[in-house]
Amino acid sequence: MPRTVAADEEGTVSSQASPTLSLKGIGASPGVAVGHAYILDRKRVRTPKLRLAEAEVDPERMRMKTALELSDQQLSDLKEQISHSEGPEHALILEAHRLMLHDPMFIDEVNRLIVEDRINAEWAVRRVARKLKHLFDNIPDEYFRERRSDVEYVADRVVRNLLGQVVDEEVAVPENAVVVAHDLSPADAALLARSGQVAGFVTDLGGQTSHTAIVARARSIPAVLGAGRASEQISPGDLVALDGQRGILLVNPSEAQLAQFHETMRRYQESEARALEAKDLPAQSTDGFRIRLVGNIEFPEELPALLSHGAEGIGLYRTEFMFLDRKEAPSEEEQYRAYRQVLEAMEGRPVTIRTLDLGGDKVPGKGKHEKEPNPAMGLRAIRYCLANRELFRVQLRALLRASVHGHMRLMFPLISGMSELREARSELEACRTELGRAGVPLGKRIPIGIMVETPSAALIADRLAQEADFFSVGTNDLIQYSMAIDRQNRDVAYLYKPLHLSVLRSLRNIVAAARDARIPVAMCGEMAGDSVYALVLLALGFDELSMTAGQIPTVKSILRQSNRAEAQKLLDEAMELTTAEEIERFIRMEMDKRFASEG
Template identity: 80%
Template sequence: MSSQATPTLRLSGIGASPGVAVGHAFILDRKRIRTPKLRLADAEVEPERMRMKTAIDLSDRQLAELKDQITRTEGSDHALILEAHRLMLHDPMLVDEVNRLIVEDRINAEWAVRRTARKIKHLFDNIPDEYFRERRSDVDYVADRIIRNLMGQVVDEDVEVPAEAIVVAHDLPPADAAMMARSGRVAGFVTDLGGQTSHTAIVARARETPAVVGAGRASEQISPGDLVAMDGTRGVVLVNPTEDQLALFREEQRRYLESEQLALATKDQPAVSTDGFRIRLNGNMEFLEEIPSLLAHGAEGIGLYRTEFMFLDRKTAPTEEEHYRAYKQVLEAMGGRPVTIRTLDLGGDKVPGKTKHEKEPNPAMGLRAIRYCLSNRELFRVQLRALLRASVHGNLRLMFPLICGVSELREARSELEACRTALGRAGVPVGKRFPVGIMVETPSAATIADRLAQEADFFSIGTNDLIQYSLAIDRQNREVAYLYRPLHLSVLRMLQGIVDAAKSANIPVSMCGEMAGDPLFTLVLLALGFDELSMTSGQIPVVKRLMRRVSRSEAVEMLQGAMELTTAEEIERFVRTEMDRRFSGGQEGSLLSPVHDPESEPV
């Protein structure tokens, strides 16, 4: 029970895996060990290099055993992360630099590993993509393992987590996260570090365990045994809540579990308005293991399959066969449902195999996505050939990211057709022609959507980038993040123009950005006339229920009223009021308001 004498502490982080959990804190102390710093005599250099080799060999065996263990219990996806760590162990960027420091600077192996890890992590600092920035933590995991083995310390210590515990940690190695989530004893995760694409977040979503990451100094501010109430949707953590707050969290937890049960019961029902307007609800995914959860929550297909995970912690690009196997597995697992695969959204500073780190002045607007692929044709062709081969195994749709003009689309399609022709000549089986669409995520593409619609088979709007580029803000920059407003009038007008252009050309238009799964925007998107929306699994049931309870004509009327207003604040207030008026008092109402007001208590 919480004590009134103990003040309640409120922490804010990133909602990484939806759900509400209440439990006592289990503090996982995986803090980095103190690294000894010693100077070597000449005679000690060669023995020190042998110590380093022995530690790497031991680390490799440990990771191989963990990989086998997780493969047996969790499947291959999380095991791939550990395989990537094994590759890092033998990467010349790590091994050669450590040996150089031992020989030239005459320092002990532990110190050399820590210095090298810090240097490698700096290479990730200016990468705009969150997924690849999160890979800095992988460098720390590998370095810590080597150092602990050098010092003779226990590395993979079994942790007995109490039932229904909230695990609180500075950060979680992927093996720890996977093992603890699999145990079924963990009620939720709270970590100081991490983002939506951290390993903890990926594992938690796959196991449907609530998680809040990036919560600052949570592991220092929460004590063992503290009562913790957490909301993995909003990223809110209350430590030692009052009885009233605890009761409200329990009610939220009950409603969330009820909604999950409802999701299972209604997963096969369509998202159709009361006046018959039908929208397909698809899922966003990166890992094969996410598919069962998506299907259980009613996903009708995959609206965005991100393929960048294949470049995770590698020094060489994936082979055509590796691409092919990954796409084949997903297409077969979806059993004929449409799977929209986005070609590589990579930038020049996050591609394996580069020995020289070239900093771009503004990487977010530099050589990335389709621009990078068209500048590195063989890398692009490897993926295209694999996609063409995999298309025989399911219902494939291909999507090019960051298209800014018609010439880019034509060039990309030309590469695809050249690969199709070459495979045909070689007698390699290729599926029938599949739809080829584009991500509309730049103002230029939005402005000429009517022309692009003549040459694309479908549109998918990536609101994350489209809003950032349109409003000239960086969402990762806390100083200007408050300016990120999906209901800014310019954004609404742009969305309307893109949808209208698609409708005029008679091609489907979908949305796969974060805006698609936010219940506050559901009626706005219904009014705009989207054919499909794609989101994370936990968002599908809420959006579906909202759509099934209202007519499109009502939604259009609401949107018209919103677009008569001027400021983003006015529009947000109007839309929220209209949503509350229509859905207050029911299950949907409880899922609307708290999600969008960062200052609101979880009531």
């Protein structure tokens, strides 16, 4: 039985026997880490529930006002502190939290409960926060569902200030620590990451689009999030081995397990070293088929990691973060500056910017929140933009203005038919004409592509290819819609199979349509960065694969060792099988035979 190191209340370290515990979470930032657990206890403070006398109502409202002002000042100070070390994007997250403190939906409702229900401010804040969090449950986009935690962070800050508790306490993390927490606020994640002491992150909550994941990827810190009750099951000082690619955690591993993790870590570090050496080499098969490897980003601070890992451009720049937790949508000028920043940073490399992919129930300035019965198939993405033309036009004007600063490609999400594509292009041309008449400098012709992520688009890909300049396959939604499942629903998530025969046939049809029309075809879903599928995607003939920075080295290495003709024979053989399980088992077995050393 392995030994582990644990700290007692006096801070001394003792050695004790502990059983090995295996936990599974979400691989949110690739890499392997081994270190001792540092438990960050940021549990929500207990909320007092008191009834007020009439004479106590006005003083309670004043107490609330003071707590809001103090919270605002704290966030302002943190924003200033983080912007110097972490860049402006993390500061934008804290600015969004400040905006929530001034949001009438929050403040007015808290004051109403204090006055009408005569309850104390702490109780009122929690009730309003719970109501706001429920609004996020109906949002199909994973990134925006993750923003539920932002409401919790802001509410917790206000409640702690109401109670006079310490907020933003300095944390001294030991060197090479694995930070374990129930959840991490954006401020905690950024400050811990910049300390240079953290070997890895483990949290009970969160996913690939949470703030902690974004910070971890930007800093190349391995992270396993959404690990259930990990913070309760791991003790201070426990030895933790984590794999941020596969989402695996071992607590107090055996010597054999630890040796295996160290070997995985060694291979990963070698892969990273090869990435630096090979970052300027092409991802080209041995028989000359060239695939461009590019990156998915949420925030500009992810760019350095992408470039150092050999990304040849950006295949998916999600623009929704600018619309996060605001009373009003960002102005044309604000959007223009954000797009310009990324285009200039990429120094002429292609940047594919996806227009707004929001659900209709979470939009800045929207006062009425109606729960859609099936939001994933409701008013979202291009449908929402075409139903809210002025919001769409503001973004299109900002994009057109920014196009002079780099190599921009524009992409419309969730296109289901030709009419949507034509309407979206019509709006773009109207904005181009408007800006041209005003004498605004514009870039040369911008390639206009579509996200192919609905079965309808896959089936009429030949027609869409006549009017789109490129395709980018969003496999996350394409697989979900093809299989008629909600992949966030644990009861049916097992049906999410990228190698289902129907999915492979759809992908083959999409690529063939693009080839016939002589337009490029890319993939930007999670499937693109999973090394298990690299040979399949090579065989299908994708021109471009877009993924996170840490996935590029392994995918590139596999592609450079592979022969496309052999990969095509392998895919043909796989597609003779019937079930998704048979196909996946066959592909994994073949990948293990060929590339076991690639991890």
